Amino acid sequence: MFICVKYTKKILLILSVFAILYSCSTKKDTVISRNWQSLNTKFNVLFNGKESFSKGIEAINSDYKDDWFKQLPLEPIKFEEKKLTLSKNNSGMGFGFNSPKKEEEKATTPFGMAEEKAVKAIQKHGMNINGEERNSQIDEAYLLLGKARYYEQRFIPAIEAFNYIIASYPFANLINETKIWRAKANIRIDNEEFAIESMKLLLEVRDSLEAELPEIIKEQGYTALAMAYIKADSIQKAKKYLIKATESLKNKDQGARNLFVLGQIYSSEEKKDSASFVFNKIINFKKAPFKYKMNANIELAKNSTTDSSATAILEKMQKLIKNRDNKAYLDALYYQVGFLYEKSDSTNLAIDYYNKSLRTKSNNSKQKTFTYEKLGNINFKNSKYQLANSYYDSVLSISTDTLNLRIRRIKRKHRNLASLINFENTIRKNDSILKIVSFSKTEQEAYFQKYIDKLKEKDEKAAQLKLNQQAFGASFGGNSLQSSNKGKWYFYNSQSLNFGKTAFKKTWGTRTLEDAWRWSSKMGSNSTEKNALQVSTKNSRYDLKSYLKTIPTDKKVIDTLKLDRNDALYELGIIYKEQLKDSKLAIQRLERVAGLNPKKELILPINWHLHKLYSGLKDATKANKHKEIILSEYPKTKFAQILRNPNKPFEEEISIDELQELYKEIYYIFKEDKFEETVAKIDTLIPTIQNSKLIPKFELLKAYAIGKYKEKEAYKIALDFIAVSYGSTEEGKKAKELVLQLNK
16 A cells, blocks of 8 residues: 555656646647746846857957047947858848757857857747747847847848847837847848838837837937948938937947047038037046047047137146046047147147157057158158158058058158159268368378277277176166175175176276276287177278278269269259249259259259249349340240240140150160260250150150169159159059069
8 A cells, every 4th residue: 555655656746747847838828838938048048148149249349449530430340341242142031940050060159159049049948839929038039149140240141030020029129129220230231221211110200109219229220320321421311310319328338439420520521619519528428438538539639620729628638648547548649739739830849749649659550650640741841851751651661551542642742752862862972972072182081080980989889888788787687697686786796796707808808907998909818709899990990991992083983973963953953843842942952053063954944943933932133144044045945935925825836746756866866875865855855845745755765764874773763753743644654663663
């Protein structure tokens, strides 16, 4: 009897378990089953899925770097075009429920794992009975599925998941949020028209028919509408909905971002007062993330309109600089202070702050390009072209955005200045050599001896510094030499002292205590080791005779130096006059070459250009001086014709056919290897045919001639000039090709 009762209890227990399990089945529509599956879905599968999704969002937020110099995207995420193309090729519902992944194919990314959990919730806990879903958490699973796919850049499958929710759960609490996510996914696949239509139905039509939507949904919806209009290049409508999206500011991150983009749009439209109002709103928005507040302050400086507002902003920027919490933004803050000073014509203060910006340790290379550009522009404006070019060179060396229009402009400016700098270097170098050539023998010896003495002094200091580093560097750096005697003076440390003595002997040998002990002649007889840094009187760098031998004595070499210098002066005069519009420097170079007995072929164009320059400066006396030289010495030239009849339109008497014949004549001179004569004839001809389309042909022939008898650098400069000045012509394109070949 006892055994029978015992077995009966077991059977009843087993039957009870089966009954409970049966009542919790996804196929059974009971209260227990619905609640059991709902709780299991929410607190087990979906909880883990949402945790993975949150980690993915955190990773995006930490990895994404905003470019504050451009208009920010409303959604801080960068999608790859390659992935986007692939996602468009998906077909079907794309849920993949009937093809579970193999073990090795399991997701490794947070969004992939979130998707897996969503799929698991739908597969294992879905209660679709008679066409109706009885598990209240399944719509949450589908939303998680769609959002995970969105961030994995699989927009078509994401839209399918969102559509399923909208079709199957029209009265779900999350239906509005789902519609917003579907609109965003459509924007990503360039279907912004559908996104705009669906968001207007949600925000405007429904809003007028039913109870008012929650503020957070409105904010999200208006943000999505603004995204769609920005994608469609309808900036005015985007502004309208950004204003609506920033009325509530329920989401502090998205709200601050929306405000910042709105301010950027106003700024790009030169509506500086409106932009300043919006940026001030960000600064006063207590919950706004710190990065938006700081960059809003920086934008305020950019948008200052009056001297009084600039002064107030300047004081505020100085306070921000003093705040140690803003250390990460110092480079941008210093730059903006420099910008404000430059606007108020305090150029020296501007330069000081721009340099402070450059000295600040920062990984923001783009900020550095703007700072270098500002310093380059200031020096360019002050006619310090070589210094300006060095700053432009710094911009190009650190910039990675080679397709950027601003960088391309700087590159073009840098190339234009490169030929100018090469000419200036030629003048400086040849002037130095010719100056030494003009010295007497005694003066030449004194000049180089002075140079050698300075060189020795410099080398001795370098040698002493090296010795100090060997003997004292480790102790001062806190290395092993004084690890057990920290804080003690060097000479009280026997280990450091012995090391110093050994290092001294190794470098200098045995020396007696006397003046000029560094000289090699003072080295003791016992020393056999010599250091490479040791100052030796036998060093060729200190040999006076080796310097004297470099002074040219051949008349042909000296004449070539003079000719090259004069040509460089003439070319510089033209560059300053025609390209840089710097009359002062153009006159300096042309007046100087005019007084240096230039080639006969240059005298006429030099006087013509000087006449035009002085006329432009309203200096009638000097303009007439050069006019008289042309009229008296070159009465039959085109220049004289123009000067006699200044009011008569200039007509070229040389027809295109005649010019082509003239080109052939000069070309034959070129073929006869008379390269200098070729260049001289073209220099004389070009000023008389300023309106001719054949100028690039003559310039290219001139460049070829220069390449035949001058150095490679001079040839390259001539080609650069053609590539820049006549870039759209066949000759300009050919010059570009040749420059590329020379640079290889």
